[in-house]
Amino acid sequence: MxxxxxxxxxxxxxxxxxxxxxxxxxxxxxxxxxxxxxxxxxxxxxxxxxxxxxxxxxxxxxxxxxxxxxxxxxxxxxxxxxxxxxxxxxxxxxxxxxxxxxxxxRLIPPCDSFVHPSAVLEEGVLLAPGAVVGPEAHIGRGTRIGANSVIGVGVTIGRDCEIGANVTVGFALIGDRVRLLAGARIGEAGFGVAGGREGAVDIPQLGRVILQDGVSVGVNSCIDRGAWDDTVIGENTKLDNLVQIAHNCRLGRNVLAAAHTGISGSTVVGDGARFGGRAGIADHVNIGAGATVLASGGVMRDIPAGEAWGGIPAMPARQWFRQVAALTKLAQGRSRDGRNEHE
The missing domain is CATH 3.40.1390.10 (MurE/MurF, N-terminal domain)
Known part of the structure; x- marks a missing residue:
């Protein structure tokens, strides 16, 4: 349930x-x-x-x-x-x-106070102007909530966390020492659509988001809640600005993702994997522990642990470099009028 x-x-x-x-x-x-x-x-x-x-x-x-x-x-x-x-x-x-x-x-109901009476705030919690805390939310000791941020119904946030301005958190369980920078969106509905005779229909997303201890999420990044399973981000994983993590993804510990990385639904990422800027990952892909996706790499299939892949579609880096070098030599061998100089 x-x-x-x-x-x-x-x-x-x-x-x-x-x-x-x-x-x-x-x-x-x-x-x-x-x-x-x-x-x-x-x-x-x-x-x-x-x-x-x-x-x-x-x-x-x-x-x-x-x-x-x-x-x-x-x-x-x-x-x-x-x-x-x-x-x-x-x-x-x-x-x-x-x-x-x-x-x-469950949504935040109309209330006379920015903090719902049933919410629990431990000692030392600081709320900036305009911050909203919904019913039955629990915020741990020493956590700071930025201006105009919204903490949804039932959300749990651990101790010594930093929640920036204009952040929204819903359907989520968050550990200690987590940083969510300005504009981050945690727990919104994942992109699930069913096609029918009357057109596309949104599939209700009934899962959660779990952010483990020490996770950092950059400015305007989005982590979608699961369709049914949870979306899980492992300990000490660091996400740059404008990163998209889709529903049901499971990222391990110490994963690094540079800006504009997009990881599609139900992808599993091993501990210590790294993603260069604008890396794109197809859905239902497994990225092995310690693997690296080079900048702008487009991953369509599983990557074994410890390997570096790049290109579109992504392939082992050495193979990609060889292909790029061969194409460069081929292009340089053509004259200005478009004919091959060796013809």
């Missing part, structure tokens, strides 16, 4: 009512089943509903423990007997609607 500190449960709902609301077919015998939430196929329990729309997860479909699952007609027979098939031509769209029917993000 989503973390109740950040998401309000709206269930339970009868499965028949839920199926009708989202446009799926439900067997009459299962209409009274109580559904409390949504979850991925491999994590859902008997009172949760999942969906199947990607062949990569075919194995999880046959082993799921979900109480019900949105599936296309062709896949209904592949579900375990204990899982109710909710048949629909658009399983992911039905799942999106179910998310919205069963979970709602």
């Amino acid at each position: 989503p973390d109740f500190r950040f998401f309000e449960p709206l269930g339970p709902l009868a499965l028949g009512d839920l199926a009708k609301a989202v446009g799926a077919e439900c067997p009459e015998a299962a209409a009274g089943l109580s559904i409390e939430g949504v979850a991925p196929l491999d994590r859902a329990g008997s009172q949760e509903v999942a969906f199947f729309a990607d062949r990569r997860y075919a194995e999880a479909l046959g082993a799921t423990r979900a109480g019900a699952c949105f599936v296309a007609p062709a896949h209904a027979e592949r579900l375990p007997k204990a899982c109710v098939a909710l048949v629909t031509p658009e399983p992911q769209i039905a799942y999106v609607r179910a998310c919205n029917a069963l979970h709602r993000a």
Whole structure:
């Protein structure tokens, strides 16, 4: 289930009512089943509903423990007997609607004070003018919150942290000695979109962001909360200005990312990896511990531990340098009229 500190449960709902609301077919015998939430196929329990729309997860479909699952007609027979098939031509769209029917993000309500009465501020916390602290937030001793920054509902921030001006933090658990410089955005919704007959639909993002001790996040950088899994930034990792970390990413300890680095969703980065300026990483890629992506490198596949890669698409650095040298020699061998001098 989503973390109740950040998401309000709206269930339970009868499965028949839920199926009708989202446009799926439900067997009459299962209409009274109580559904409390949504979850991925491999994590859902008997009172949760999942969906199947990607062949990569075919194995999880046959082993799921979900109480019900949105599936296309062709896949209904592949579900375990204990899982109710909710048949629909658009399983992911039905799942999106179910998310919205069963979970709602908790937002800061109207309040007469900038600091909600239920928030907990330890000794020595300093709030600059205009800072807002939401319900049930907890801020540790010695932490400083900059002007006009907003700390969302249920957020936990550790001790001796520095939160700059105009920072927003939501759906997040933050360790000690973390620095978030001006304009950083932590915990906003990741870029999840499902395509349907009526156009693109935003997929609710029900995960969190976890920043471990000693993390630094530069000016105007963004770290998105997970779609379901958490987005995790390991101890002492340092992110420069204008860095984008997408949903479900997991960065290890002591990772360094220079300005304009963009890491796409569900990428895993090992300890001590380094990214030059404007490095771009495709989704679902594994970057090994100690690996280096050179400036402007465009990574489309896994990088082994300790290797340096560059170019677009990225390849081992020595191979890239050889290719650049060969192309340079080829270009220099052409005359001004465009013909090769050796012809």
